[in-house]
Structure formats: C-alpha cells, structure tokens
Amino acid sequence: MAVKTFRPLTPSLRYKTVSSFADITKSRPEKRLVTTRRRTGGRNSYGRITARAIGGGHKQKIRNVDFRRNKHGVEASVIAIEYDPIRSARLALLEYKDGEKRYILAPVGVTVGAKLMSGPQASAEPGNHLPLKLIPMGIVVHNVELIPGKGGQMVRSAGSGATLMARDEGYAQLKLPSGEIRKVHEDCSATIGQVGNAEHENVVLGKAGRNRYLGRRPLTRGMVRNPVDHPNGGGNGKSKGGGGRQHLVTPWGVPTKGHKTRPRYKDSNKYIVVRRDGRVMKRK
Secondary structure, three states, rough: EEEEEEOOOOOOOOOOOOOOOOOOOOOOOOOOHEOOOOOOOOOOOOOOOOOOOOOOOOOOOEEOEOOOOOOOOOEEEEEEEEEEOOOOOOEEEEEEEOOOEEEEEOOOOOOOOOEEEEEEOOOOOOOOEHHHHOOOOOOOOEOOEEOOOOOEEEOOOOOOOOEEEEEOOOEEEEEOOOOOEEEEEEOOEEEEOOOOOHHHHHHOOOHHHHHHHEOOOOOHHHHHOOOOOOOOOOOOOOOOOOOOOOEEEEOOEEEEOOOOOOOOOOHHHHHEEEEOOOOEEEEO
16 A cells, blocks of 8 residues: 655645555445444533543444454455545455355455455465464464454554464463563464555644544643643743643643553553563563
8 A cells, every 4th residue: 555645735735645545446335244433522421521632523434343253164255455434454355155244354465356264274374363373483463362252352453463472381472563572372363464554654644624534623732721720731830841840640630751551460461471661571
C-alpha cells in the first residue's frame, strides 16, 4: 500500500496524506457480516459524559471479524480485500467450501485467490491459524490468543507482528511489538504473518476536520483553563513544558507524567519475562 500526497493548493492539502487504497478489491461490505455502530457521544446509560472529546464523526458499520478462526480443517479462499472504518488493518473476506463467509485480518502477502486454513493440520504459511506449539521458531505471528479458544486479543493493528522466541514448560515466549517479551500458553493459537497495511503509520491527517470525521472533538488543555476548572489552570507560575507551581495532573488530580498506571501486583505479571522498557521482571 502506498501513501498519496497532494500539491499544496490549499492550507489543508499542504500536509494531508491519505492511503492510496490500491489494495482494496471490494468497495461495499458483506451485508450479513455487518452491524450499525451506535454512537454514545462518550455518555453512559445515565446520559453523563464518561469519556471526554467524543462526538460527531462519519456513520460507520461494524464488521464482524472472526478472531477465533475455529473452522478447523476446512480450506477457504480469499475472495476480497476490504476497508474497515474502525480499525487500521485491512480485512480479507474468506469463503469456505461450504459457502460460509467470514472476515479476518488481512496479513502481508495474502491476496485474492489465496487458500487459507486454520487448525493443527494447517501449514505455517501467511494467513493460516494454528497453535503456538506447532509454529516454527522465529516466525512472525499476529492475532494471538491469551486464553485457548477465546480468540485473538493481541497484535491486531496495522503493520504489527510478534516474533516467536522460545518454548519452555508448556509456554511460548513472544516478543511483542512494544518490545515486551511475554509468555503465552502453547495451546493458544495465532495467525502466521504480519498484519497488512503497514503504511498506515505514515498517514497524516493534515487538518482538524479529519479528526472530526473520526468522531474526535477538540480537548482544551488544562493549563489554559481557570483554576476552578482544572488543577493546572490559572495564570501564575505556568510553564510551557509543564509543571512549575503545580504537578501535571488530570482534571481529577491523577499525575500524568511518569505515573505508573499498571497495578504493581497484577496477577499477569508472572507471564512477563522482559518489560517493554527492557527491565527483566523479578520472580518471587
């Protein structure tokens, strides 16, 4: 996929870049595999705003993506590569021999006409889905399960991939895109290959309006508010880099720079071998 640029005929075109969409082969989604997305505007069931700066945006349909890939031993053909408005990755539309159609994340190198399969009998080729205990070392995978049979939960965004580093005592060690090395049970499944649409990170919105199309509203900085509205508000002692007479915090007083949000004694810490900052986790 390439990124398209524009001549700066207007200020909004100067920095704007968009995907070329050259890889898209089907412009309308499969009707039976979509549902309408209901917008909340960041409000809960009581009508109170619980997530700020959310509202507006283009109407979207939710594609029902098959993250489980539980149709084992049945060969499927890729009949289309489609756009998904609510995720960065492209979708591949599969048609199985019995006529059933399902969406999956489109990996790099999988095109229309490719034959894919899931299950223990599948080969370690891009797009196939099989248990970690059957995947060769050093292979890049995505759509990784955390609980066997639950469906892929990790490594699903455009261009991402995890590397299978080792297997020991019933667990596989994966190096995640963040740099973290984590243990995952070897009965969990993953899809071979890197997620497609890797050039997504090079797309520049270029103007505020494109943020509004995505449903993101403007958010005022705390430093430019009044003291009654935000802990960082007020005119005295402010600094551009943050801090001064006050520590940088959220509107509710939680520190925002350097404050660790992960619970110190979280149960899943035992599965982390190396943190994403390079620190080796201590074992008790």
